[in-house]
Amino acid sequence: MDNKAQLHTLEGLGAAVMITFSVLTITQGITMMSPQNELSITVQMEQISQDALATLDIAQHASAQYNLTECIASWDMMEAKYPDNNLNNLDNSLAYLLPGVLYNVDIAYFKDENLNVKKVIVNGAPGKNAVVARHFVTLTNQTVQDMGGGWNLDDNELRVVEVRMTAWKV
Amino acid sequence: MIDEKGQVAIDFLLGISLVLFAISFTIQFIPGLFMSESAGESSLDYTAYRTATILVEDAGWWENNTNNGTDWESNPNSILRIGLAADDDSSSKLTNSPNLISKDKIEQFMLVNEIDLVKMLGMYKRVGDTNFSYGYNIYITQNSSNLILNNTSIARGKTLPDNLEVARITRVVLVEKETIAAISGDELTSESSSVATISVTGPFEENITVQISDLNLSGIDPALLNVKLDGNLLTQASDFTVYKKDGWTNSPLAGNLSSGDSIYLNFDHDLFTASTDHRLDLEFNNVTFSNSGPPFISYNNLSKALYEPAYLTVEVW
Numbered sequence: 001m002d003n004k005a006q007l008h009t010l011e012g013l014g015a016a017v018m019i020t021f022s023v024l025t026i027t028q029g030i031t032m033m034s035p036q037n038e039l040s041i042t043v044q045m046e047q048i049s050q051d052a053l054a055t056l057d058i059a060q061h062a063s064a065q066y067n068l069t070e071c072i073a074s075w076d077m078m079e080a081k082y083p084d085n086n087l088n089n090l091d092n093s094l095a096y097l098l099p100g101v102l103y104n105v106d107i108a109y110f111k112d113e114n115l116n117v118k119k120v121i122v123n124g125a126p127g128k129n130a131v132v133a134r135h136f137v138t139l140t141n142q143t144v145q146d147m148g149g150g151w152n153l154d155d156n157e158l159r160v161v162e163v164r165m166t167a168w169k170v
Numbered sequence: 171m172i173d174e175k176g177q178v179a180i181d182f183l184l185g186i187s188l189v190l191f192a193i194s195f196t197i198q199f200i201p202g203l204f205m206s207e208s209a210g211e212s213s214l215d216y217t218a219y220r221t222a223t224i225l226v227e228d229a230g231w232w233e234n235n236t237n238n239g240t241d242w243e244s245n246p247n248s249i250l251r252i253g254l255a256a257d258d259d260s261s262s263k264l265t266n267s268p269n270l271i272s273k274d275k276i277e278q279f280m281l282v283n284e285i286d287l288v289k290m291l292g293m294y295k296r297v298g299d300t301n302f303s304y305g306y307n308i309y310i311t312q313n314s315s316n317l318i319l320n321n322t323s324i325a326r327g328k329t330l331p332d333n334l335e336v337a338r339i340t341r342v343v344l345v346e347k348e349t350i351a352a353i354s355g356d357e358l359t360s361e362s363s364s365v366a367t368i369s370v371t372g373p374f375e376e377n378i379t380v381q382i383s384d385l386n387l388s389g390i391d392p393a394l395l396n397v398k399l400d401g402n403l404l405t406q407a408s409d410f411t412v413y414k415k416d417g418w419t420n421s422p423l424a425g426n427l428s429s430g431d432s433i434y435l436n437f438d439h440d441l442f443t444a445s446t447d448h449r450l451d452l453e454f455n456n457v458t459f460s461n462s463g464p465p466f467i468s469y470n471n472l473s474k475a476l477y478e479p480a481y482l483t484v485e486v487w
Contacts, residue, residue, distance in 0.1 A: 012188030019189070020196050040215040044339055047219075051226075051342035055269050055479060061432065062350045062381050063477050065415040092417040097342050097479060 042131060045101075049133035049167040052097040057135060064093055066147070069137040072107060072161055074147035075120060082122040091121050094165070102127075103167040109159060130168035137161050213295070214337035214486050217304060221291050222339045222484040225308070227268035228253030229260075230275065240265065243278035252290045254279060254482075256346065256475070270477060273346040276310070276324055287326070293486060305331065307485040310345060317345060317480055320375050327485070336487045344477035348376040348436075351472035355385040359463030366459055368450045370469040372442030379476055380450075380469065383432040389456035392427045398451040399441055410437045418479055427457070
């Protein structure tokens with residue numbers, strides 16, 4: 001019996017080493033996406049999208065030519081159709097703050113007791129990891145007139161508009 | 171026939187068990203062998219997120235026996251909390267301007283000692299009775315390079331490790347850098363026709379900007395002809411730049427002015443020497459000023475913070 005047995009032992013060890021190494025190579029070679037990891041990427045995306053809207057909203061004229069309220073005030077009431085965007089000043093400002101990020105912007109407002117949701121910037125269909133950031137702006141007729149927009153407000157009318165940005169990375 | 175007896179050869183059984191034993195031994199014996207780079211400590215993510223949020227959205231707080239406020243940068247010995255957000259009312263704990271970053275606070279932030287900073291921003295983990303500090307990097311970038319304020323590069327921390335997991339979060343902020351005075355055409359003072367004069371008192375740490383809007387244009391080809399400081403002609407590009415705003419970017423002013431334009435003149439801070447009143451003359455073509463001087467409108471009375479977009483990044487490991 002002793003004359004033959006040793007080979008199986010060595011084979012077993014050899015196979016174990018090979019399997020261990022192949023599994024190791026695979027796990028080291030690919031980036032594993034754990035749920036936490038995916039969450040932190042989403043959080044970063046959400047945060048930076050909200051920041052972009054917030055900074056654009058509080059920007060003074062010396063920082064940005066038009067702030068968020070003025071960009072929205074300049075809207076001509078026409079919906080955007082891909083690939084043409086309808087609010088170029090907003091598009092340029094967001095593109096500057098969010099390099100490497102694609103986004104669609106909708107605006108939502110109440111008029112005559114109806115909720116209107118209109119597309120103003122369309123950059124394509126959102127990816128599956130897209131996030132939404134919202135920011136409210138208040139329009140007055142003065143701002144609309146200054147920006148040449150088509151909102152048609154009365155002088156004593158205030159219009160609250162929700163800016164919804166859907167952002168995703170390619 | 172061999173099939174008529176037991177199906178499993180004892181040698182084969184032995185081999186298989188050896189393989190299984192060896193694999194499980196390897197996995198057990200080397201901890202972290204199959205933990206991939208990204209699946210590690212998730213508490214790092216929270217720390218990075220929390221630190222960035224505190225810095226960007228909180229104005230900080232200081233307190234001693236008698237007083238308190240958010241202007242911790244002026245009271246570096248009694249800091250309770252560090253936050254960089256600008257605040258116009260230092261007595262209330264909240265700020266109305268998250269994402270606006272104050273220059274004074276950044277400069278003081280660079281001076282806070284390491285132990286206090288780690289403690290106040292909570293960048294440590296408590297194990298038993300001992301605090302283990304996380305490695306960290308906090309920096310502000312503008313146009314892909316580090317922000318420089320008062321000749322200091324705004325970055326704190328250590329070199330990134332090669333083989334550790336790093337949690338990183340980036341915030342978009344508006345950072346106070348230079349100063350600006352916004353002057354409308356009606357307010358500009360003038361001694362001779364088509365020349366607007368502004369009085370400026372030095373010194374300045376950073377460049378200064380004059381924003382001029384609503385000019386009263388008259389005749390054809392209204393334009394900015396030249397700029398003089400105390401009677402000496404200034405050179406464009408080296409002493410000052412003139413631009414208009416196009417979104418977030420500055421586009422050079424080319425050719426004539428058109429109505430509704432706001433123009434910006436950015437002057438080198440070295441032109442203005444300490445505690446001296448300087449006279450800045452802007453000579454225009456076909457622009458009228460209704461407000462005569464002296465006294466001339468003062469830059470220093472009107473100047474306020476100029477905020478520029480930047481990215482604040484916190485890395486923790």
